[in-house]
Amino acid sequence: MLFEWQDDYELIDIFPDAMNILKDIELYSPDVVLLDIDMPRVTGVEALKQIRTVYTELPVIMFTVFDDDNNIFEAMRNGANGYILKKSFDQLIPSITDVLNGGAPMTSVVAKKVLQLFAHPKAKQDLKKTEEAALTKREDDLLQLLIKGYSYKMIASELGISIETVRVHIKKIYRKLQVNSATEAVSKVLRG
Amino acid sequence: MHIRLPVKFFLNILLLIAFGSTLQAQKKYNKVDSIEIFRLLNEADEADMHGQMDLAFTLVNRAIEKSRQNSFLTGQAFGLLKLADLKLKTDGATGLDKYYQEAKKLAKIVNNNFLNGLIDLQYAQQKNQAAEFEEAEKYCQDALKYFILSDSIHYIAYTYNELGFIYEKMGKYENAAQNNLKAISGFEKVGDLKEAANTIGNLAIVYYRLGKKNDALEMFKESAAIREEIRDIKGLAATYGNIATIYIPIDEDSAEKYYSLQLHYALKSGVKANIAQAYANNVVILDKQKRFSEALEKEKKAIQLYEEIGDKSKLGIRYTSAGNLYHKLNDSLNAEKNFALAESLGNILNNKPVFQNLYLHRSEFYKSRKDYNRALYYLEKYHLYKDSLVNEKTSSNIAELQLKYETEKKDNEISQLNAATKVQQLELDHHQALLKANQLENQKKEQSILLLKQDQKLKEELLARQSLAVKSNEQQLKISEQEQQLKEQELQREKLIRQIIIGLTTLAIILSAILFGRYRLKRKLEEQKKILAVRDNISRDLHDEIGSTLTSINILSNISRQAFSKDPVQAKNLLQKISEQTKTIQQNMSDIVWSLRPENEAIENLEVRMREYSAQTLEANNIKTQFHFDDKLHKLAFSHDVRKDLLLIYKEAVNNIIKHARATQAEITMERNDHKVRMIIKDDGIGSQSNSNPLSGTGTKTMEQRAKDISGHLLIGRNNNGTTVTLEIPLT
Numbered sequence: 035m036l037f038e039w040q041d042d043y044e045l046i047d048i049f050p051d052a053m054n055i056l057k058d059i060e061l062y063s064p065d066v067v068l069l070d071i072d073m074p075r076v077t078g079v080e081a082l083k084q085i086r087t088v089y090t091e092l093p094v095i096m097f098t099v100f101d102d103d104n105n106i107f108e109a110m111r112n113g114a115n116g117y118i119l120k121k122s123f124d125q126l127i128p129s130i131t132d133v134l135n136g137g138a139p140m141t142s143v144v145a146k147k148v149l150q151l152f153a154h155p156k157a158k159q160d161l162k163k164t165e166e167a168a169l170t171k172r173e174d175d176l177l178q179l180l181i182k183g184y185s186y187k188m189i190a191s192e193l194g195i196s197i198e199t200v201r202v203h204i205k206k207i208y209r210k211l212q213v214n215s216a217t218e219a220v221s222k223v224l225r226g
Numbered sequence: 227m228h229i230r231l232p233v234k235f236f237l238n239i240l241l242l243i244a245f246g247s248t249l250q251a252q253k254k255y256n257k258v259d260s261i262e263i264f265r266l267l268n269e270a271d272e273a274d275m276h277g278q279m280d281l282a283f284t285l286v287n288r289a290i291e292k293s294r295q296n297s298f299l300t301g302q303a304f305g306l307l308k309l310a311d312l313k314l315k316t317d318g319a320t321g322l323d324k325y326y327q328e329a330k331k332l333a334k335i336v337n338n339n340f341l342n343g344l345i346d347l348q349y350a351q352q353k354n355q356a357a358e359f360e361e362a363e364k365y366c367q368d369a370l371k372y373f374i375l376s377d378s379i380h381y382i383a384y385t386y387n388e389l390g391f392i393y394e395k396m397g398k399y400e401n402a403a404q405n406n407l408k409a410i411s412g413f414e415k416v417g418d419l420k421e422a423a424n425t426i427g428n429l430a431i432v433y434y435r436l437g438k439k440n441d442a443l444e445m446f447k448e449s450a451a452i453r454e455e456i457r458d459i460k461g462l463a464a465t466y467g468n469i470a471t472i473y474i475p476i477d478e479d480s481a482e483k484y485y486s487l488q489l490h491y492a493l494k495s496g497v498k499a500n501i502a503q504a505y506a507n508n509v510v511i512l513d514k515q516k517r518f519s520e521a522l523e524k525e526k527k528a529i530q531l532y533e534e535i536g537d538k539s540k541l542g543i544r545y546t547s548a549g550n551l552y553h554k555l556n557d558s559l560n561a562e563k564n565f566a567l568a569e570s571l572g573n574i575l576n577n578k579p580v581f582q583n584l585y586l587h588r589s590e591f592y593k594s595r596k597d598y599n600r601a602l603y604y605l606e607k608y609h610l611y612k613d614s615l616v617n618e619k620t621s622s623n624i625a626e627l628q629l630k631y632e633t634e635k636k637d638n639e640i641s642q643l644n645a646a647t648k649v650q651q652l653e654l655d656h657h658q659a660l661l662k663a664n665q666l667e668n669q670k671k672e673q674s675i676l677l678l679k680q681d682q683k684l685k686e687e688l689l690a691r692q693s694l695a696v697k698s699n700e701q702q703l704k705i706s707e708q709e710q711q712l713k714e715q716e717l718q719r720e721k722l723i724r725q726i727i728i729g730l731t732t733l734a735i736i737l738s739a740i741l742f743g744r745y746r747l748k749r750k751l752e753e754q755k756k757i758l759a760v761r762d763n764i765s766r767d768l769h770d771e772i773g774s775t776l777t778s779i780n781i782l783s784n785i786s787r788q789a790f791s792k793d794p795v796q797a798k799n800l801l802q803k804i805s806e807q808t809k810t811i812q813q814n815m816s817d818i819v820w821s822l823r824p825e826n827e828a829i830e831n832l833e834v835r836m837r838e839y840s841a842q843t844l845e846a847n848n849i850k851t852q853f854h855f856d857d858k859l860h861k862l863a864f865s866h867d868v869r870k871d872l873l874l875i876y877k878e879a880v881n882n883i884i885k886h887a888r889a890t891q892a893e894i895t896m897e898r899n900d901h902k903v904r905m906i907i908k909d910d911g912i913g914s915q916s917n918s919n920p921l922s923g924t925g926t927k928t929m930e931q932r933a934k935d936i937s938g939h940l941l942i943g944r945n946n947n948g949t950t951v952t953l954e955i956p957l958t
Binding site: 141142181182183184185187188 | 834835
């Protein structure tokens with residue numbers, strides 16, 4: 035209903051589950067996909083993995099109930115472009131635009147999980163091979179502040195950089211997270 | 227001294243009339259065998275509804291007479307009930323109990339659920355009118371049960387309406403609104419517009435009590451429109467009176483217009499209470515226009531009518547008002563006389579509103595006569611009663627909360643009962659263990675019997691061998707005899723040892739079974755207790771934080787549904803309110819869930835949550851915020867209660883900065899020493915210059931209550947440099 039009053043976006047279709055997600059995308063070729071996480075039969079994260087096997091660049095935004103950090107983290111490392119919380123429904127349209135332009139925000143819990151993943155010994159081994167996927171000192175500092183609940187603005191003033199720079203760093207961290215998750219998956223395949 | 231205004235307001239409030247239902251719907255009487263009697267009763271209802279009281283009396287008396295002649299008990303009971311109803315309306319409540327008792331006796335004989343319910347409901351109405359609210363509530367609940375048994379939706383709706391009326395008088399507005407809404411939907415279901423109009427009017431009163439005058443006016447007018455349509459004369463008188471009452475302080479012309487409508491319909495209906503009410507309303511208008519002698523004339527008429535009906539609490543207020551008018555006309559003798567009359571009535575009724583009203587007027591009276599000593603005396607008394615009234619209201623609110631809490635407790639009791647069955651199960655297990663031990667013992671006994679048998683065989687063999695040996699020599703015989711004896715002794719010893727071992731083992735098994743059972747039982751009970759305590763906490767949180775808002779949303783959505791077609795603008799406003807309250811619930815829910823998660827016990831997570839909240843609020847309002855968190859805090863862990871209340875106090879303090887302080891900077895500090903944790907929230911806003919006085923606001927009160935709940939200490943300091951909120955929690 036919300037989309038009907040918008041000039042910039044057009045709602046193509048709504049599906050009750052993600053059973054045939056790849057066929058549906060092929061049929062409609064959308065510009066953005068909004069995925070709920072908690073769905074019958076196929077979860078949003080599973081559906082996202084399916085999409086990424088074929089469409090590596092199609093923007094996918096997770097649309098979820100309360101701040102469900104575990105699922106958000108899983109979605110982000112599997113290549114989601116961002117997430118929107120259902121409780122900020124009134125912000126839906128600007129949030130879509132935000133995600134498409136600037137990338138996703140990062141909460142304290144997600145930041146903690148990101149850091150854990152990079153600190154994992156196996157990950158460290160793999161990271162040595164792919165130097166560009168390791169965290170820089172700056173990115174590490176930034177994650178530490180995020181874990182303590184600092185906002186972007188607080189981080190900016192603490193580290194003496196602009197908010198825009200903070201955003202760029204976050205984007206880079208997410209990208210590395212995806213690369214890192216991918217290498218982890220690859221190493222799993224090799225081993226299995 | 228500006229106390230005059232609130233006095234008038236007080237009088238106005240008392241003039242609003244809520245409607246109990248008048249219980250004369252169709253289909254009440256339906257037995258075929260006594261059509262004639264029920265026809266008479268139906269006609270009596272009709273006459274009553276149109277205000278033709280004399281005719282109604284004649285018809286009812288004829289119906290009772292006919293029922294007696296035919297020994298038709300049901301008809302007789304209905305007739306008595308109707309008679310009591312009519313007498314209550316015309317002559318007041320005295321001497322009616324005998325009709326009810328007789329009707330109840332008959333109803334018990336014929337075992338008619340509907341009749342029983344009707345008697346209880348009507349009796350409840352009378353009790354309500356006599357201000358015996360708890361009694362009235364009790365009889366209503368009885369009636370409700372009977373009507374549910376007899377499946378009469380219409381009368382279930384009547385009963386809900388009455389309950390709403392009772393709760394409104396008890397000051398339980400939330401309960402009142404809920405019951406009113408139930409009644410409205412019931413009446414709409416059976417298509418009874420008249421009663422729906424009544425109940426809408428009652429709901430309007432609840433809204434008026436909550437201070438929403440415009441909403442109340444809208445609802446009254448809706449109710450009046452329905453009444454006009456069905457020509458409900460008595461109802462119209464009361465509704466127009468209510469509208470006039472609300473208009474008096476805000477719009478005199480409208481007030482007068484509606485007052486004349488009220489008097490017109492009251493006179494037309496011929497019901498004394500309606501007419502008296504109309505005169506009383508007129509007094510307020512004339513008093514306001516300083517036409518005191520005209521007002522006094524009307525007042526005398528009202529007093530005479532109330533005396534005829536015997537409505538003492540109304541009389542108390544009228545005497546006070548008359549005293550006040552005499553005082554304004556400089557007739558101090560009559561003024562004092564009327565005040566004295568009001569006081570004696572107040573004493574009979576022990577009615578606090580009557581006293582409060584009276585003492586304020588008396589104080590005014592003596593002040594104008596420069597008798598300051600007595601003026602002060604009565605003013606003090608006025609404040610005494612005012613305070614006790616306020617206290618009574620709060621305590622009734624508390625009682626309501628307790629009631630809700632009781633039901634939750636019952637749920638807990640059910641789970642305790644479940645625990646008890648589990649204990650029984652355990653005991654059963656224990657018995658089975660004992661049984662098994664017994665079986666073991668039996669098996670062992672069997673084995674020992676087998677052994678015995680083997681012994682015997684052995685003996686027999688020996689005997690056979692002996693008989694063979696007889697042929698050899700006696701010496702051999704002797705030796706073999708000796709051997710045999712020895713062997714027997716040995717066998718007996720072995721048997722004894724075996725039995726001792728078996729006995730000891732059995733004892734050990736039984737003992738360990740009992741002890742283990744005990745131990746498991748104790749552990750189970752302890753766990754159960756812990757779980758119950760946690761559940762208790764959660765249910766209280768849910769009730770306090772979520773339940774009340776949900777009720778409000780429920781009421782709002784019901785009203786907006788009704789307003790939707792009639793007044794889209796209002797409906798839109800209501801929907802906006804619903805959306806705001808839903809957001810609040812989301813917030814509260816998220817806080818409760820957060821505080822329940824075990825990983826949030828660590829204080830670092832509280833720190834994170836505080837920072838994130840300030841980013842969403844202070845930062846979003848361009849207030850520069852600094853945090854100081856003591857490293858010594860990091861070893862601490864707080865319980866669910868403490869972290870929830872700490873977080874909510876923090877949020878309230880932050881919200882106050884945004885709403886009231888007009889600050890540009892804020893500083894948030896958490897520190898600890900050996901004995902306590904201290905949280906300081908400081909801003910550089912306007913502090914003491916803030917013209918709204920949040921010190922007495924509910925927000926601050928809630929903060930203080932929360933601090934007390936976790937045995938903390940809250941201090942709010944204001945000066946020209948801003949506000950500082952300090953919370954200290956002792957470490958135990």
